[in-house]
Amino acid sequence: MMAPGPKTGPALFLGLKLTIDQLHASIMDESLELVGVECVDFDMELPEYQYVLSWHMFCSSMSHCL
DSSP states (O other): OOOOOOOOSOOEEEEEEEOSSEEEEEEEETTOOEEEEEEEEHHHHOGGGOOOSOHHHHHHTOTTOO
């Protein structure tokens, strides 16, 4: 296995936001310009993993919820 070569090009930054029903990714460059955005909606794109319980139902069963 070869070691990766030196990095070329501008630095990029990846931002991730994970919620109960989505994964959202944003890529920005060094000047904070948006380079790309992708979003996965779990209910639409992965119906086999549909969210069944609501947050209220979950919290009502947990004594330490805020």
